[in-house]
Amino acid sequence: MLKKAASLILISLFAGMLSGCWDNRDINHRALPVTMGVSMKGDNYNVLLLIPEPVENTTRIRLVKGEGKTVTEAIDTISRDMESFVDMLHMKVVVFDKALAERGLMDSISGFMRARDISPKVIVVITDDEINQFFKRSQKTMAPEGTTLYDCFEKDAGWNPEIALTRVWEVYRSIHSYTRDVAIPIIQAGTKTMIEHNGSAIIKNGRMVGRISSEETLLMNAFSGESSYGKVEVMNHASVLIVSNTFRNSSKVVDRTPYMNSKIILKVSLLETRENTNADLIREELEKVLTLRCDAVIEKMKANEADVLGLGQFFRNKLPRNELQHWRTEYLPRLKMNFEVRTIIQNEGNLKMPS
Structure with missing residues (x-):
């Protein structure tokens, strides 16, 4: 009985030593x-x-x-x-x-x-x-x-x-x-x-x-799914608030040349306008500005052989695995990219415009 009692006491002591956060430091x-x-x-x-x-x-x-x-x-x-x-x-x-x-x-x-x-x-x-x-x-x-x-x-x-x-x-x-x-x-x-x-x-x-640039970063964020809500796009004839953006992409490889079509659908709200400005002119100017910006980002990607838009992800199932390692050096510089921008002016802003 004494041996059993002594054994229980020893087990209890060892259990106490092993339990708890002995190696933790106080927050202070x-x-x-x-x-x-x-x-x-x-x-x-x-x-x-x-x-x-x-x-x-x-x-x-x-x-x-x-x-x-x-x-x-x-x-x-x-x-x-x-x-x-x-x-x-x-x-x-x-x-x-x-x-x-x-x-x-x-x-x-x-x-x-x-x-x-x-x-x-x-x-x-x-x-x-x-x-x-x-x-x-x-x-x-x-x-x-x-x-x-x-x-x-x-x-x-x-x-x-x-x-x-x-x-x-x-x-x-x-x-x-x-x-x-x-x-x-x-x-x-x-x-x-x-x-x-x-x-x-x-x-x-x-x-x-x-x-x-910051404007090109906006495009990159939008392409990767980050919301562009709240961005004010200043143009020659108007300022608009981008409410939402959607990308639709398709890709293919022909004779080792990658082709990609990307359609950008923007919903915007007018904030400010100048005289003699109509919705068609605003839409045309915004689409032109964004298309030029998209093209500029692609050119920088090709020049630096760096795919910050992650376009190579759309070709992972269209290229053999042993060819993926050459995406930046061989395929990206030959990429044929077509951007199509469609703008939807969903309202005329928070204030009623004069007729």
């Missing part, structure tokens, strides 16, 4: 950065972290820096030198220096996916500014909670259809895809606002090879 001993900046100096990565800290009924933003052979090593260096453990669980945005983006993001993005310290849903951004200057200037206009930059890309906050919205997992997918590339938003520190948008970077195999 964790630093939770919301934004990270990454650049390179020589062969080393420079990492900056924006960490909100509660101070006397408010929050202040703390900017800390680290350096290492990898991004993970730089973060570990920061965590080692701080009084709190750096936990990347709440990371929202990663900002890359343009020079690093042109050099290539493959190692950084692959490291994020492999280590899993950072969520694959984190938004990826590129800055035209030098990374240290960008964070110092934007820090002055940032809200105390530190999420202002993230709000610029949040659909329920400051995002609009002219802004690319690309996450870590999408960049990683494009690196390992034969038929799909991505565009990453380009920003700089603003003078009257926290940031200013400068279009989007064309990313091919994890490297920045070109850029498109």
